[in-house]
Amino acid sequence: SQQGEEDPQALSIQEGENATMNCSYKTSINNLQWYRQNSGRGLVHLILIRSNEREKHSGRLRVTLDTSKKSSSLLITASRAADTASYFCATFNQAGTALIFGKGTTLSVSS
Amino acid sequence: DTGVSQDPRHKITKRGQNVTFRCDPISEHNRLYWYRQTLGQGPEFLTYFQNEAQLEKSRLLSDRFSAERPKGSFSTLEIQRTEQGDSAMYLCASSSGRGSPLHFGNGTRLTVT
Numbered sequence: 438s439q440q441g442e443e444d445p446q447a448l449s450i451q452e453g454e455n456a457t458m459n460c461s462y463k464t465s466i467n468n469l470q471w472y473r474q475n476s477g478r479g480l481v482h483l484i485l486i487r488s489n490e491r492e493k494h495s496g497r498l499r500v501t502l503d504t505s506k507k508s509s510s511l512l513i514t515a516s517r518a519a520d521t522a523s524y525f526c527a528t529f530n531q532a533g534t535a536l537i538f539g540k541g542t543t544l545s546v547s548s
Numbered sequence: 549d550t551g552v553s554q555d556p557r558h559k560i561t562k563r564g565q566n567v568t569f570r571c572d573p574i575s576e577h578n579r580l581y582w583y584r585q586t587l588g589q590g591p592e593f594l595t596y597f598q599n600e601a602q603l604e605k606s607r608l609l610s611d612r613f614s615a616e617r618p619k620g621s622f623s624t625l626e627i628q629r630t631e632q633g634d635s636a637m638y639l640c641a642s643s644s645g646r647g648s649p650l651h652f653g654n655g656t657r658l659t660v661t
Contacts, residue, residue, distance in 0.1 A: 467647050479552070479639055479652030480591065525590050533646045534604035536581065538590035 443526060443542040450546055456513045458542040460526030461506075467529065469502055469509050470536070474523045483511075483524075516546045550574075552653035554640050560659045561630055568626045569656045573642030580623050581650060582615055583639040584608065591639055597623060630660045 444459045462469065468487045472480040486493045486502045486509065493500045499512040513520055525541045553572045561567050573580050578599050583591035594613070596604040599620035609615075612630075617623040627634055637657050641650035 470649055472650075477654075477657075479654045480641075480650070481652070482649035485649055529647060532604065534596045534598075535593045535606070536641075536650055537593060538583075540588075540590045 443524070443539045445542060446540070447543045448545070450516055450544070452517055452546055452548045454516055454546075456516050456520070456544055456546070458511045458524050458544070460509045460511070460539055462509075462526070462528050462539075463507065464528070464531065466504070467533075469500075470527045471498075471500060471509075471511050472525045472527060472538070474525065474541070476522075480525065513544075516544075518546050518548045520544060521546045552640055552642055552651050554638075554653035554656050556656055557654065558657045558659075560661065563630055563632060563660055565630055566626065566628045567630060567658065568624055569638055569640075569658075571623045571625070571640030571653060572621075573623070573640070574644075574651055575621075577642035577644050577651070578620065579643045579645070579648075580617055581641045581643075582623070582625050583641065585637045585639055585655070586635075594625075627658075630658075632660050634658060635660045 442461050470485045471483045474480045484495050484500050486500050497514045502509045523541045523543045525538045527536045527538045555570045580597040582594040585591045593606050594609050595615045597617040600617050612628045615625045637655040639655045641652045643650045
């Protein structure tokens, strides 16, 4: 079963614009992780935010976490064509033995 | 660091045949995961190993699926009596500790005809 749900399912923007993706999850967490997947490839870890953090930055990425609303957002600033990919949020189950992914947001950045 | 490698990259098989996939995790990672992903969906968790022990299995892992990790190094995923519904990308990942990020291989794409 899916732990998280991303919104929107698909997003199309122009180069230079910002892209915001949202994620909602169901159970309490220790951390929430965001991954990126290029077509036909494996997933690449982007950023991890712990449950006691509210915001985290990494380069052009900004992640926020609101544990009271069980939601997170990923902001990509000044997007580039190379950012075109699918983006997934993920959280571990209670036992810490399975990282459960949402359905993802497909981002398309046109030049 | 050579990353997580999976073999083969692609497999085409006829319905009813058995297939086996291999995953070589990052050498110092003791945790290994298998996922299945179909088009337009997120990865679905199949199973988890800590060293050689299989500690978690999804209900998705029917009795036709079996995974092993002998000696806590590489892992194999076998699907017996394949069905068309088994067509998917099978992803392997490894990590170094509880709650740590996963490092994924590029997957094995299975097509069952």
